[in-house]
Each structure stands twice: as structure tokens, then as C-alpha cells.
Amino acid sequence: MPLDQSFVGRSWPPTEPYLVGREKIREFARAIGATDAEFHDPAAARALGYTDVVAPPTFPVTITMAASREVVADPALGVDYSRVVHGDQRFAYKRPVVAGDALVCVNTVEEITSRGGHEFLTTRTDVTTEAGEPVVTVWSKLVVRGEG
Amino acid sequence: MTAELEPQTFRVTRADLVRYAGASGDFNPIHWSDRIATGVGLPGVIAHGMFTMALVGRAVTAWAGAPDAVVEFGVRFSRPVPVPDTDEGTEVVVTATVKEITDEGHTRLSLTATCNGDKVLSMAQALVRKR
Numbered sequence: 001m002p003l004d005q006s007f008v009g010r011s012w013p014p015t016e017p018y019l020v021g022r023e024k025i026r027e028f029a030r031a032i033g034a035t036d037a038e039f040h041d042p043a044a045a046r047a048l049g050y051t052d053v054v055a056p057p058t059f060p061v062t063i064t065m066a067a068s069r070e071v072v073a074d075p076a077l078g079v080d081y082s083r084v085v086h087g088d089q090r091f092a093y094k095r096p097v098v099a100g101d102a103l104v105c106v107n108t109v110e111e112i113t114s115r116g117g118h119e120f121l122t123t124r125t126d127v128t129t130e131a132g133e134p135v136v137t138v139w140s141k142l143v144v145r146g147e148g
Numbered sequence: 149m150t151a152e153l154e155p156q157t158f159r160v161t162r163a164d165l166v167r168y169a170g171a172s173g174d175f176n177p178i179h180w181s182d183r184i185a186t187g188v189g190l191p192g193v194i195a196h197g198m199f200t201m202a203l204v205g206r207a208v209t210a211w212a213g214a215p216d217a218v219v220e221f222g223v224r225f226s227r228p229v230p231v232p233d234t235d236e237g238t239e240v241v242v243t244a245t246v247k248e249i250t251d252e253g254h255t256r257l258s259l260t261a262t263c264n265g266d267k268v269l270s271m272a273q274a275l276v277r278k279r
Contacts, residue, residue, distance in 0.1 A: 024171075027170075028171045030167070030171070031170070031171035031172070032168065032199065032202040032203065032206060033203075034206050036215040039215060050216075054215055056202065056206070057205040057209065057218045058198055058201050058202045061172070061198050062171075062174075082188070085225070086197040087224065087225060088223065088225070089222065090221070091220065091222070092219070092220050093218060093220070093221075095216070096216045139222075
């Protein structure tokens with residue numbers, strides 16, 4: 001079943017705020033082996049002008065992947081998740097995510113294409129603070145592999 | 149004006165994938181179950197694409213010399229990174245070439261990541277700010 005093209009250009013309402021915890025950033029930094037002091041030590045991050053520890057560059061995907069489930073898991077869109085592989089991933093940052101941020105995600109389906117029997121779904125997630133300050137924009141392209 | 153930066157090598161074991169799954173919330177079983185990974189046609193358990201990208205991000209922030217220097221960062225996942233169930237696991241090697249200095253003074257890096265000699269990313273690049 002092809003993906004529903006009428007989803008292209010559609011945006012979803014803002015998600016409930018995700019409160020970024022200091023220990024979550026530390027846990028993520030440890031999991032990727034990132035030892036920079038600013039990921040672990042609030043004093044080091046304050047020396048760079050931040051209010052608390054900063055997150056490594058790929059940390060936002062832990063928030064946006066969960067947030068974009070509302071799009072990808074919508075049965076009307078028609079994604080068979082057992083056939084999904086991650087195609088592309090891109091981030092454009094205004095600033096790093098900082099512990100204490102309350103982040104809101106707005107998902108948009110940017111593009112649906114097909115090539116060689118596979119389908120490609122590009123979502124954009126605009127991540128802002130609750131007050132509306134832009135933090136990072138995250139694009140994910142999922143490949144839905146064709147059958148056979 | 150092409151500068152090659154010092155390559156960086158990262159070891160990846162099954163324990164790393166388990167830790168990353170927990171920290172990131174990505175519990176897709178192809179990253180921890182050989183049974184399920186081979187069942188969908190993979191050679192075995194593979195690394196999360198986002199784990200590989202995170203290692204590349206470590207290399208980029210190390211080259212930039214600041215944890216908050218990355219302005220843009222994008223990759224295409226072109227091949228899986230199989231991670232055998234051994235103490236050694238596998239290795240991912242990250243290289244970077246300076247492509248240009250933009251009008252804003254940012255540095256554009258062209259990136260590669262290889263595993264067993266295969267390129268596992270394509271079209272990978274980062275834009276970094278000088279502090």
C-alpha cells in the first residue's frame with residue numbers, strides 16, 4: 001500500500017513539553033562515550049555561558065523520534081514499521097539543548113517520494129522552548145522498503 | 149584549501165548498543181537480537197544509525213574544540229554497521245576534510261565513516277562555528 005500523499009505539507013499541533021533533565025543528558029553523553037566536561041559538569045557549561053549542562057549534537061533525536069511517532073504510527077499514512085530503515089538524518093541548530101529546557105515539537109511531513117520500489121518519508125520536527133524560542137530543526141528520512 | 153583532519157577511531161561493542169538503546173529510547177530489536185536481525189535479512193545485530201552518527205558528532209566536536217560549535221549536521225545511512233557478539237566488537241573510523249569557510253566564517257566539513265573498509269555514511273557533512 002503506497003503512503004498517503006495527502007499527508008505532504010501537513011503539520012501536527014505542538015507536543016506536550018519535554019523537560020530535559022541533567023541526568024538524562026549525562027546518561028546520553030556516557031552512552032556515546034562523550035567525555036567533554038560541558039556535557040557532565042554544570043560549572044563547565046556555565047563557563048561557556050549556559051545555565052546548565054549542554055547536550056551532544058545528536059541528543060535532540062531522542063525527543064524528536066518519540067514526538068514523530070504520532071506521524072509515523074498514524075495508520076492513515078500507511079507506514080509498515082517492520083519495513084522501515086533510517087535513510088537520512090539532519091539537524092540545524094540555533095543553540096545546543098540545555099538541561100532545564102522544556103521543549104515542544106511540531107512535526108511536519110515535508111516529502112513523500114518513491115523510487116526503485118521503495119518509499120521515502122521525510123519529516124521535519126521544529127523544536128522550540130515553551131516560550132517559542134527556536135532551538136533546533138530536525139529532519140529524518142525514513143525508507144519503507146518495498147516487498148520482495 | 150583542503151585540509152584533512154586527523155582520523156578518529158571508535159570501538160563499538162554489543163554493550164555499547166545496549167547502553168545506547170537505554171539512553172536514547174530506541175529499543176528496535178535489530179540492535180540487540182541476532183534472531184530478529186537475521187530474520188529481516190541483516191547479517192546480525194547492527195548499530196543504531198543514530199549511534200554511528202553520535203560517534204561522528206564526537207569527532208566533529210573534538211575537531212571544532214567546543215561542544216556547542218555545531219551549526220548543521222547531516223548524514224545519509226548508506227550501509228549498516230554489523231556488531232559481532234565479541235569482546236572486540238567492531239571499529240568505526242571517522243575522517244573529515246575541510247571543504248570551505250562560509251561567508252559567516254563557519255567551517256564546512258565533509259565527513260566519512262567506515263567500518264571494515266566499507267563507507268557506512270554518504271553525503272555526511274557538518275557546519276561548525278569557530279569560538
